[in-house]
Amino acid sequence: MNRRDIIKGTGLLAATTLLGPVNTFAAEKTKKEKPVLRVAHITDVHIAADNNAPERFKRCLEEIKRKKVDFFLNGGDSIMDASYDNVKREQVTDLWRIWDDCMQTVNGYEVHSCIGNHDTWWAAPAKEDPMYGKDYVVKRLKIPARYYSFSRNGWHFIILDGNNEHISLDPAQFTWLEQELNGLAKNTPVLLMSHYPILGITPTLVGGGHSDHKKLKDLFYQHKDKVRICLSGHNHLSDHTMYNDVWYCCNGAMSGFWWGKGDKESAGPGYYLETPPGYALLSLYADGRVENEYIPHGF
Incomplete structure (x- = not known):
């Protein structure tokens, strides 16, 4: 299986299948043009002190910097785990320090960044504790809110929070998303990021997908002139699925098998199932085309 898939947005097939004359023309057009943005998508870092994870992560970040990216998208589960009932305050603060x-x-x-399910400390002594819940994660990740948006170089970016009942957008967030898409000019290219896959193959294999995927799919179809790609992590698997001309890219995990060697189902050292630890590089073009390349890091 090719781990360095390059995929094209707006109806193109994966690069390994760009064989016909129409697709060849589209591929050549992309080669001749420069992207308006180069973005790194890292997700599921699960940083911890053991397995030399901090130094390995730093080396990977240095590698990404050499690729001349404009900015980073962090897909959540930044720390190993704050979400279990037995996690103590000192463990949470130490993970965020790392x-x-x-x-x-x-x-x-x-x-x-967006919030992952393992980033939030629910075992705080009280809900009034300043470290309890999502607000603390928002503070530690230095993001404006648990969901938000921004624009760069003609592209609009929407960061979602799927950490709600049954992995979904809460009603207020969905209304906000509707208004966000409605307020954009026609043909504005949009990238969305959620910690959890919205659509794709990996939820079929291991679960963990948005339960409101049909509702979101319908909304994206209403804005098919805008929505180009949805990024996710959570499942630690590399999966590039197109539906209704939208790419749904689950971009593996920086930590792979949680920085460990793997298990009997791992296809190689550090793999989760067939996916090695890695990150994605995205090239975004002015006309809404997008390339998403998953790169195993080897650290």
Whole structure:
């Protein structure tokens, strides 16, 4: 299986199948044009002190910087785990301290993050505790809110929070998303990022997908002139699925098998099932085309 898939948005097939004359023309057009943005998508870092994870993560960030990216999208599960009932305050603060230290490697870069299910400490003594829940994660990730949007170079980016009942957008967030898409000019290219896959093959294999995928799919179809690609992580698997001319890219996991060696189902050292640890590089073009390349990092 090719781990360095390059995929084209707006109706093109994967690069390995660009054989016909129409697709060849489209591929040549992409080669001649420069993207308006180069973006790194990292997800499921699950940073911790063991397995030399901090140094390995830092080396990977240095590798990404050499590829001249404009900014980083971080798909959540930044720390190993704050979500279990037995996790103590000291463990949570230590994990975020390690995260902060690692992110000094990309000091000066924009990092736009979403919240993963393992980032939130629910076992705080009380809901009034300043470390309880999502608000603390928002603070630690230095993001404006649990869901938000921004624009760069003609592209609009929407960061979602699927950490709600049955993995979904809460009603207020869905209304906000509707208004966000309605308010954009026609043909504005949009990239959405959720921690969890919205559509794709990986939810069929291992679960963990948005339960409101039909509702979201219908909304995206109403805005098919805008929505180009949906990024996710959570499942630690590389999966590039197109539906209704929208790419749904689950881009593996920086940590692979949680920085470990793997198990009997791992296809190689550090793999989760058939996917090695890695990250994605995206090239975004002015006309809405997008390339998403998953790159195993080997650290």
